[in-house]
Amino acid sequence: MVNIDDFVKRLEIILDYYGLNASSFADKIGVQRSSMSHLLSGRNKPSLDFVLKILDVFPDVDLYWILNGKGSFPKNREEPIIQKNSSLPEITNSSTLSPLENNVSGDLFSEINFSENKKELPNIPVVKNNTTAVEEEIEKIVFFYKNGTFKVYTP
Structure with missing residues (x-):
């Protein structure tokens, strides 16, 4: 089970690493800005499609790291x-x-x-x-x- 608060913290680490704000990050991975806002506020949980889009656009993000904090970022x-x-x-x-x-x-x-x-x-x-x-x-x-x-x- 993915802990939403921890997922949001790791998502914020990705935003800081690439120097992006939530809107530009949403545009870059191809999701609506509102869905990014809902996710960051803890209202919504991340979908599999959302996670896969992050992995597709940002190859340095490790799947296990973004989901449950195991592994490393940037990816080895x-x-x-x-x-x-x-x-x-x-x-x-x-x-x-x-x-x-x-x-x-x-x-x-x-x-x-x-x-x-x-x-x-x-x-x-x-x-x-x-x-x-x-x-x-x-x-x-x-x-x-x-x-x-x-x-x-x-x-």
Whole structure:
């Protein structure tokens, strides 16, 4: 059961974090301003649709955190994100996986030993752009796996 007072406090934390007022937050997630007002005053409880809209628009919000205070906000960026791809077959037996796919749940930086099926990568030249003096920052790194899953790492 969701405690409404605690939910409202966590919702206010989200508003402060993104620097939004209730009206702009309601507009951003696509709900009526009055429903946001009723929710903040404790008159109404949040609907599932309301919570899902928050999660859709603000990916840093963790479902368990917004509902019952467990987890963290902003969301831990190193969590694996699994995407179901209907064009790929469902894999049920881990013995059929290659060594790389078998290590999907492991640490991103752990060593992988390949004793068989070594493939050489093509030699790709590195091109440096010396025309810009501004140093670019990496926003995120996405690892895609053959079994349809991927992980997002944000430094």
